[in-house]
Amino acid sequence: MASLLSTNLAILLLFVYLVSNSFVSANFYNDFDITWGDGRGKILDNGNLLTLSLDKSSGSGFESRNEYLFGKIDMQLKLVSGNSAGTVTAYYLSSKGTKWDEIDFEFLGNLSGDPYILHTNVFTQGKGNREQQFYLWFDPTADFHTYSILWNPQLILFSVDGIPIREFKNAESKGVPFPNNQPMRIHSSLWNADDWATRGGLVKTDWSQAPFIASYRNFNAEACVAKPGSPSSCGGSGSTALWWSEVVDSSKQERLKWVQKNYMVYNYCSDSKRFPQGYPPECNMG
Numbered sequence: 001m002a003s004l005l006s007t008n009l010a011i012l013l014l015f016v017y018l019v020s021n022s023f024v025s026a027n028f029y030n031d032f033d034i035t036w037g038d039g040r041g042k043i044l045d046n047g048n049l050l051t052l053s054l055d056k057s058s059g060s061g062f063e064s065r066n067e068y069l070f071g072k073i074d075m076q077l078k079l080v081s082g083n084s085a086g087t088v089t090a091y092y093l094s095s096k097g098t099k100w101d102e103i104d105f106e107f108l109g110n111l112s113g114d115p116y117i118l119h120t121n122v123f124t125q126g127k128g129n130r131e132q133q134f135y136l137w138f139d140p141t142a143d144f145h146t147y148s149i150l151w152n153p154q155l156i157l158f159s160v161d162g163i164p165i166r167e168f169k170n171a172e173s174k175g176v177p178f179p180n181n182q183p184m185r186i187h188s189s190l191w192n193a194d195d196w197a198t199r200g201g202l203v204k205t206d207w208s209q210a211p212f213i214a215s216y217r218n219f220n221a222e223a224c225v226a227k228p229g230s231p232s233s234c235g236g237s238g239s240t241a242l243w244w245s246e247v248v249d250s251s252k253q254e255r256l257k258w259v260q261k262n263y264m265v266y267n268y269c270s271d272s273k274r275f276p277q278g279y280p281p282e283c284n285m286g
């Protein structure tokens with residue numbers, strides 16, 4: 001009896017493993033389109049790897065085929081190595097129109113050996129100005145690392161390798177719009193921004209180092225897919241998955257504080273010069 005039970009258990013575990021694996025090995029050919037760059041964006045390795053490239057004449061970019069309305073979305077990125085000063089790799093979710101919502105990761109390159117800045121922002125109803133910037137606790141060009149966006153009705157949580165770096169709470173109760181009805185696509189692009197990116201535009205792109213390359217792999221989305229004209233894949237009352245009701249628990253809160261204390265470069269919520277009349281309401285959410 002016991003051995004029958006354990007055989008059944010083994011089969012069940014194998015089944016769970018196979019099913020969950022089939023979600024993990026998402027394929028760039030199925031999920032994304034290269035949208036610009038005239039051949040500079042490439043899908044390689046049977047759809048497991050995507051690369052963007054930038055040279056003096058153009059950058060490149062891609063976007064997801066699906067639009068999402070809430071989800072937990074992971075992507076592994078390996079950023080432009082060596083002298084990447086002046087380059088920006090943007091990885092973000094965005095809806096369309098003049099009152100769009102957007103959740104941004106932007107990686108600002110630097111001279112060899114000098115740190116990248118991870119720039120983040122949240123736009124709601126077309127209004128951003130909510131920048132927070134971080135150094136990373138590793139070299140983001142040496143290996144792939146996982147950059148995640150958790151977006152549910154309570155919060156937007158930015159994480160790096162599972163460590164939360166920024167929380168944007170739903171502050172609708174204080175009159176701050178929250179992205180909750182405009183589906184967003186995943187976008188990424190590699191472009192030249194040497195007018196502002198590195199040390200505020202002081203360091204220019206060294207085109208003798210081109211082409212600059214950023215790489216992507218292991219995309220994974222547990223998300224509600226919104227297809228125009230049909231109901232969300234999660235149904236009317238949202239998803240029953242854990243991410244839908246996830247909040248920042250105390251151990252995550254501690255890691256978030258560690259990052260903010262040791263790696264935060266800029267926080268609009270403490271830039272008193274910029275907000276002499278008082279900080280935006282979402283800054284005082286406790």
Ligand SMILES: *[C@@H]1O[C@H](CO)[C@@H](O)[C@H](O)[C@H]1NC(C)=O
Nearest residue numbers: 108110114115117197198199
């Ligand atoms: C580049 O390196 C300089 C010098 O360490 C640093 O001040 C700056 O924050 C770094 N990052 C960017 C994107 O400028």
